[in-house]
Amino acid sequence: xxxxxxxxxxxxxLLAVAGVVVGCASAGAAPRLAGDGEPPVVTTxxxxxxxxxxxxxxxxxxxxxxxxxxxxxxxxxxxxxxxAVSPDGHRWAATEALGYGKQYTWSGAAxxxxxxxxxxxxxxxxxxxxxxxxxxxxxxxxxTVGVAAPVVVQFDGPVTDKAAAERALSIRTxxxxxxxxxxxxxxxxxxxxxxxxxxxxxxxxxxxxSADLYGVDLGxxxxxxxxxxxxxxxxxxxxxxxxxTSHRMxxxxxxxxxxxxxxxxxxxxxxxxxxxxxxxVVTEKxxxxxxxxxxYGYDLVEHWAVRMSNNGEFIHANPASASAQGSSNVTHGxxxxxxxxxxxxxxxxxxxxxxEVTNSPVALSAADGDVYDWALDWDTWRGMSALS
Numbered sequence: 244x245x246x247x248x249x250x251x252x253x254x255x256x257l258l259a260v261a262g263v264v265v266g267c268a269s270a271g272a273a274p275r276l277a278g279d280g281e282p283p284v285v286t287t288x289x290x291x292x293x294x295x296x297x298x299x300x301x302x303x304x305x306x307x308x309x310x311x312x313x314x315x316x317x318x319x320x321x322x323x324x325x326x327a328v329s330p331d332g333h334r335w336a337a338t339e340a341l342g343y344g345k346q347y348t349w350s351g352a353a354x355x356x357x358x359x360x361x362x363x364x365x366x367x368x369x370x371x372x373x374x375x376x377x378x379x380x381x382x383x384x385x386x387t388v389g390v391a392a393p394v395v396v397q398f399d400g401p402v403t404d405k406a407a408a409e410r411a412l413s414i415r416t417x418x419x420x421x422x423x424x425x426x427x428x429x430x431x432x433x434x435x436x437x438x439x440x441x442x443x444x445x446x447x448x449x450x451x452x453s454a455d456l457y458g459v460d461l462g463x464x465x466x467x468x469x470x471x472x473x474x475x476x477x478x479x480x481x482x483x484x485x486x487x488t489s490h491r492m493x494x495x496x497x498x499x500x501x502x503x504x505x506x507x508x509x510x511x512x513x514x515x516x517x518x519x520x521x522x523x524v525v526t527e528k529x530x531x532x533x534x535x536x537x538x539y540g541y542d543l544v545e546h547w548a549v550r551m552s553n554n555g556e557f558i559h560a561n562p563a564s565a566s567a568q569g570s571s572n573v574t575h576g577x578x579x580x581x582x583x584x585x586x587x588x589x590x591x592x593x594x595x596x597x598x599e600v601t602n603s604p605v606a607l608s609a610a611d612g613d614v615y616d617w618a619l620d621w622d623t624w625r626g627m628s629a630l631s
Contacts, residue, residue: 286307304351310353311363317348380471387477391439453472454470506569521600522599522617554611
């Protein structure tokens with residue numbers, strides 16, 4: 244449970260008649276249900292009478308100096324919310340989230356050592372969102388990723404209170420890893436936030452991500468739909484070094500060169516065809532990929548295609564450029580290899596592998612798609628956190 248909706252200390256003076264009295268009662272007598280002491284103090288986090296209680300927050304009752312008896316929380320349909328009493332008997336807490344826009348009623352009592360009682364009573368209503376926003380991770384759960392892989396949380400609607408959303412996100416790593424969240428523009432009219440380490444991940448790092456978004460006020464009437472978790476493992480280090488002036492593509496795995504392949508990069512005389520300089524990130528790959536361009540008049544199916552940006556840059560086989568591979572740059576921005584070389588590289592590539600393109604006159608930027616995280620220096624990246 245994440246935060247309190249409010250705290251109400253309820254001290255109730257209980258009026259009761261112990262029995263039928265013959266004659267007159269003593270003036271000033273303070274009738275009680277039982278006992279001679281003051282009724283116990285009861286504190287609830289879901290305040291009776293409130294209509295904006297966080298359904299995913301801390302829903303609990305505490306009686307520091309009394310034992311809780313038969314405490315329950317029921318929905319309007321009579322169903323009892325799952326909960327548990329602390330070992331000392333002084334606190335009851337819900338163990339399941341409540342629903343949005345629902346009314347709940349407390350019942351039970353707090354009983355002091357002398358028998359004095361305070362009822363646990365009253366009703367409250369959880370907040371009713373104007374919109375419910377769904378989030379999802381870009382990478383599948385239990386995936387093995389490359390050393391440049393960002394953690395991506397994509398929202399299906401605008402998040403205006405980005406600080407609240409970011410506070411609900413957490414990253415736990417098996418080895419100390421410095422990193423930061425950053426909010427990036429989203430062309431899909433939603434919102435997205437990426438987490439990347441300051442330097443490439445250490446191979447073998449285990450990463451657990453939590454997005455405790457249910458009940459979180461995301462701004463402008465929007466609330467999180469559900470909590471999410473993701474478990475990732477960083478695999479081997481595989482880095483592609485792509486110097487466009489060398490007409491070669493070199494693959495370094497765990498510090499050792501394992502491939503040195505003749506390649507052709509984007510045609511340097513056309514700024515629209517130049518392969519962008521900077522650290523690209525492998526995001527997906529295709530046995531066969533249809534590639535089209537109305538501007539340049541082609542519609543082809545290429546093989547063993549590994550996407551390294553969303554602006555159309557792939558590493559793929561292209562027999563048509565075989566004569567240029569290793570000697571000149573003639574492509575439309577992709578890295579062209581022979582069919583056997585492209586297949587050999589394709590078989591080793593995974594999500595999150597970095598492709599370091601150098602010596603190109605045009606730099607990778609936000610204009611080149613979703614994952615340009617490593618094109619930003621560290622101070623700029625940290626400054627894009629809502630909590631910076």
